[in-house]
Structures are given as C-alpha cells and as structure tokens.
Amino acid sequence: MSAALPDARPTRPARSKLVWVAVALFLAMTAWSWDGIGFSPAELVEKADNARRIVDDMFPVAWQAWPVLVEPLLETFRMAVIGSVIGCSLALLVGFLASQVTAPNGVVYGVSKTLMSVVRSIPDVLYALLFVAAVSIGPLAGVLALVFFNVGVVAKLLSETVDAVPLGPLEAADAAGATFVQRVRAAVFPQVLPNYLAYALYTFELNLRASVVLGLVGAGGIGQVLRIAQTRYRYDVIALIIFVTFVIVFLVEALSISLRRRLS
C-alpha cells in the first residue's frame, strides 16, 4: 500500500537564512546586556539570605497603617481621573491631526506625527521629575506628567484607528464641502468613538498604575508614602502598599474590561 505512495513525505521547506541572523542577533544582544548590567547568578545566590530577611520584614503586613494611606490613595485616584480626562481630550485633537485621513495638510500631519512620537518616547516618571522641578512638588506635577503621557499614548492609538477607517463617509463629507471640524465630527468621529472610549479606559488603568509611582519623585499620591517607607526600611508598610495597589488595579481593570466589552 505504502509502496504506491513513493513521495508521501513532503520535502521540508528550506529554512530562511534570516532565522539564523535573528538567532545570532538575539544571542549577541543578550550576552551584551548580561555583561552590561553585570548579571551574576552566583551573586544572586549570595544575596538570598538578605532577600529572605526583607521578605521576613514584610510580614506581618502593617495592616494597622491603612489610615495613613487613605488620603494619598484618594490623591492618586484624583490625579488619575484629572490626568485621563485632560490627556484624552487633548489626544482627541492631536490624534485627528496626526492621521493622513483627517489631517488638513501634509505639514500638519508630519509635525503632529513627529511631535507625538517625541512626546511618547519620554516615560511618565521622567515627565514627573521635570514637572516637579518646574511647578514644585505635589499633585499638579503628577497631573501634568500624566497628561503628557496620555496624549502620547491615546493620540497614537487613535490616529492609527483613524487611518484604518472606511472612507465612504469621508468622501460624502468632502462632496458636501465639509471643513476639517465638520469632516472629523460627522464622518470619522462616530466610526472611531468605540475605540477611542476603549483607549481612554485603558489609559485610565495605565494612569492609576503610573500615579502609584509618581510620588516617588515627589509628584503626589501614594508613591510619597512608598518613598518614606523605603527610606525608613518599613517593608511591612511597603507590603501593605503593594497589597492595596494590587486590589485597586485588579478592581479597576475588571470594571474597565466589562465596560469596554459593553462599548464595542
């Protein structure tokens, strides 16, 4: 029977040489960064005792310290809300300017696209660091950092969604002689609204997580407590902060996922 099928086994496709280039590149990068950060498994093993001591210090968790966290947590939450609302509103404008579909002309498109990339390449805590220096410590610096961070993220996602929008309604708007605002408002915005809301909810999650740490550089919120706990070696308080962060991020994410499902 099988003799009737002399070439039953197909020939194996040739493997692309690029795969080997990629593997070599991966190994080289890994070796370079291993060396660059001075990674040493032996040293990690040596530190195991110290690590165990820190874990011991974390337990029992300082549950009694929770009243100290209430006000900073509210501040964190407020920063996330304000930052998200302002950031996402600005992103709405930038996002439409940075899409080829809706940008009024090539210059505006190019400038907003570049600006967006630059804004996006600076991480939230570095913004916070700069804004703390510019407007002094407190939640205002944190809110400003979140606004910049959000404009970068949401505008990019939005502009890419706008790029992929079906062009029918736009052609209709053009045929009727619509202006920039009218085109966006009537022909594009309704199409991307569900995505935009989903991105906004997603950034709110990001903001909540980000605003937990912004206080480490003095930009308000629960990170300030984290910083104090760190300098006083209160690992039981740090454990409490980790637990609280955990619960909040979990809750907000669950809420946001169910909302997003309803929106789409």
Added chain:
Amino acid sequence: MAVADLPRSSDARPRAPFPLARRSLLLLLLVLFGWAAATSGIPVERILRAPAGIWNIARLMFPPDWAYAGRALGAMVESVHIAWFGTVIGAALSLPLALLAAKNVTGQATSTGARQVLNAFRAIPELVLAVVFVAMIGLGAVPGALAIGIHSIGTLGKLASEAIESIDRGPLEAADAVGATWLQKMRWGVLPQALPEIVAFWLYRFEINIRASAILGVIGAGGVGAVLSNTVSYRRWDKAGMTLIVVVVVTLLIDAVSGRIRRRIISGGDTSAEVAEGEMVLQAGA
C-alpha cells in the same frame, strides 16, 4: 447602492441613536472629574503659574551641553541593557505560563488559574517591584532588570496565551494521532504556529520596557533615570536637556528598528500588512 434603493426623501434622515451606555459613561466621567478637580487642593494660582515655570525650564535646557552627550549615552545604553535583559527574563518565564493559560492546551480550570497568576504579575508596577528588589540585592542594574522581567511576565503571558488559543487545531490532532507526548505536541503542534506572533510581542514589550527602564534610575535601579534625576536636582538644566535628547533619540531609533522587525516577522516579506497595534495594546493592557 442604486439610486432606486435610496430611502424616500420624507424618511431620508434617520433618527439619531441614543446610546445610553455611552451617555451615562460620559456623565459619570464628568461627575468624577468635577469631584477630583474640586477636592484636589491644587491652588489655582499655581496652575496659572505652571506654563511660565515649564517654559522657563524648557528654555534653560536649550542649548544643551553637547559635551555631556557621552555620559548620557552611556547611561542610556545601560537602560537598553536592562530593558533587553528584563524582556528576555519575562519572555522565558512567560512561555510556560502562557501554555498553561491557553484553554485549547490545558482546559478551562488550569487556564483560569494561570490567567490569574499572570494578572497578578501585571498588577504591580515595575518601580514598586524595583524598590523591593533594590532592598534585596542592592543598588544597580540587576534589580532593575529583574523588576522589569517579573512585571513583563503578566502581559507577555497573556498575549502569548491568546496567540496560542487562536492556532489551527489540525497539527495538534495530527500529533495526537501519531501518539505524541505533551512536550512533542507543544514543540511540533503549537509553537511553530504561534511563535511568530509571540516573538513580535516580545519585541513590542522590549520597546515598552525601554521606557520603563529609563525611569528605574530614580530609585537607584540603574540606567539613565539616575543621570536625569541628578542633573535635575543639581539644576544643571543644560545637562538635563542633553540627557533628555539622548533618551528621545535612542528610544525612537529602537522603536523604528524593532517596529520594522516586528512587521517583517508577522507579515513575512509583505511590508504592507501592518500590525494592528491598537488591538494588541487593548488585549495586552501593557
């Protein structure tokens, strides 16, 4: 659509829909925003002074101190090392968890359990992990890389498990039919199908981790964050400006290269096929 198919002019204008969910969400947002703004305790005069303060610092940063470029670049390279090593750790540890979290590989109960583990890794910010790791193993880049690696497990595992869940069952059934062991099934039935997408996620995560590693320095976990933090606290704005330029340029360069490779991996030679990053981000939840 033919002209005859068009609605008659009397009912040409459809009634505007009233999406209750969206309207109520918007209302809720406005209320939340009002509450947050009213109780934030940020003095109005400070908000009004903010633009001048920001402008002042921006002006002091330029022209930057070009002589400082070498120092800043060296620190940024360390950040890149941290990001790469962290991503490798995250990728290696997330793959087995992703297999466990994929419903079509392990079944409902194990999948749900593994998913919760992945969510847990995701919930704690890198910087918080880094604070703990610095306490455990001392200042330096290694605790930073570990923090990034551990945090990345969550997102990478989740994305990879979704890629695995969307594979074609054919090869798996064929592997079953010839009596493959579990490991053989994974190696020949699952990985060849899911790996390109998973590797693209790894690269995408590397781009995100560059940004994450650039801030680790503010708590002593290595990289360019420490340089920026120092130059700012000593008010050396021209040096801070130089550092910021280095951060932006290196990050954008890596984004561009990594993005190209990702597109090549996902679409083969066809560069016209774009990765739907928005979709990916929404699934990933960074």
